[in-house]
Amino acid sequence: VNGQKTWTTLGQYGEWIFCLVRTSNEGKPQTGISFLLIDMKSKGVTVRPIKLLDGECEVNEVFFDNVEVPAENLIGEENKGWTYAKHLLSHERTNIADVNRAKRELERLKRIAKAEGVYDDVRFRDEIAKLEVDVVALEMLVLRVLSAEKSGKNSLDIAGLLKIRGSEIQQRYSELMMLAAGPYALPLIREAMEAGWQGDFPGGVLANAPLASTYFNMRKTTIYGGSNEVQRNIVAQTILG
Template sequence: MDLNYTDEQKAFRAEVRALLADKLPTRLSDKVAGGKRLTKADYEEWHAILNARGWLAGNWPEQFGGTGWDAVQRHIFEEETTAAHAPRIVPFGLAMLGPVLQKFGNDAQKAQYLPRILNGDDWWCQGYSEPGAGSDLASVKATAVRDGDHYIVNGQKTWTTLGQYANMIFCLVRTSKDGKPQEGISFLLIDMDTPGIEVRPIVLLDGEPEVNEVFFDNVRVPVENLVGEENKGWTYAKYLLTHERTNIAGVGFARAGLASLKRIAGLEQDGDRKLIENPLFAAKIAQVEIDLMAMATTNMRIVAAAAGGQAPGAESSMLKIKGTQIRQEINALTRQAVGVYAMPFVSEALDEGVNAEPVGPAYAMPATQAYFNNRKLSIYGGSSEVQRTIISKAILEL
């Protein structure tokens, strides 16, 4: 693969930068750069801006309203938007469910849901994990029993990210107990306003209910909301997870984090001393930058290989592991660079308009918040231990 950008790709980068300069609200970029909490309205505002330009679904083919971008264009877009401190594109509808519906959904489901994902009519969340069934999704216990033209769903999901904002949830449910556990799972689309659904927030260290518990008590779901075939949901779930894991690698986020780390380490700390001039600390920065460069190349290669519509295989697990390690290392080094101000923060200071003054320099609180929040990276999307098992089975044939 040629790692030099072509003139067309350089022109595309310039086009992305022009859009960001013209359309990205300063209020949003300031919130992202300052580690402030983003509201549902913030995400929706940025999604609408990108959708108006036709740039919201970077991983979708043009026939479904996507950009039709190749791997390099997606890489450039991610790199530039994170560098500009744009809000992330919420992945659940666009990066996860969308590809599943395009590959396995019927025509009616594609016509119903894909346009609504793009125009913001539907906010999706993910109903995979359960108490006792996190990375081991084959152990899901939430049931869906056929009753005429409906399924009756009972059970619980947990760690449902941004579920408090969602009006729709895609769920793995058990429709059969025969055979292997994987053989009795189905993939259902459920309206969150259906009677019998309760959402309970889980408040995290930063005071934010980013994740939730979702309870289902005799929830009636129309049979036409079944994606693909009954008891074949494991196949669709694996397809979705390979896209999620590739997305979790977060090359753009890692690049932005590395740039911030270098800025902080280059500031004068005690008199004329700068941390980046410390040979040991500089060596740590150099090593993580080398790892990031290698991962960025691998990321482009893997996504390019999937451009024909096939989901990446065990390579996405490799990317997820390495991406997690790099982002957490950058977070840890940044927190070290912050020094004595790398302490727990006042939760209310993350809210827009709150006058709570941060302790220490302005860059300290975002560094600490990112460190704590990103500890989850090695767990969600399948823990690092599970990813290593996938790699060993798929490549070493153990």
């Protein structure tokens, strides 16, 4: 195997990696891709962590230089990898919707807004209310998809829609929390904090502090798992027709 994969989340800790590798140039581009399981300790695999805007190394570049992989590590049939990957991706996209986290973060947003006094601002409260309505609507949609799946219907075509709405919601609550916290939203820098540079935290809660880094980190959600623009194309083709 030869090639490069950028943005491999937490790949620096991985022992194994699933790769979609081109094994044939015949037919449509989607065919001729195979699903391989590769041992990260194989000769020729190099992992280079990427430092992101929030200061963390959450993603990596992985390089493959003449990596030899045993034939038994082929998953399913040769050249059918994209079919398997599409199925897994639809589960990943449903998972990205992350309604439970949205509900938890919504409550956290309300706590910060109350502690900082902006909850009394009717325009700010409107934004929280709109967000809450969208979170409830997303939850209903996810439950409908799960119940359809349970009764054997394939409703995972809608996964792209869940991903779009879920990721937009994640960006909205991280932005509202940062707005509510104002200067307290500065990234948590422990050394600076110990030196007395950062002062107090909203509501006196330490965990409220790194809101700006969360805001920056959440920029990824409309890109990863398939960008939202591409998901809109898929929704248009498969659901709207």
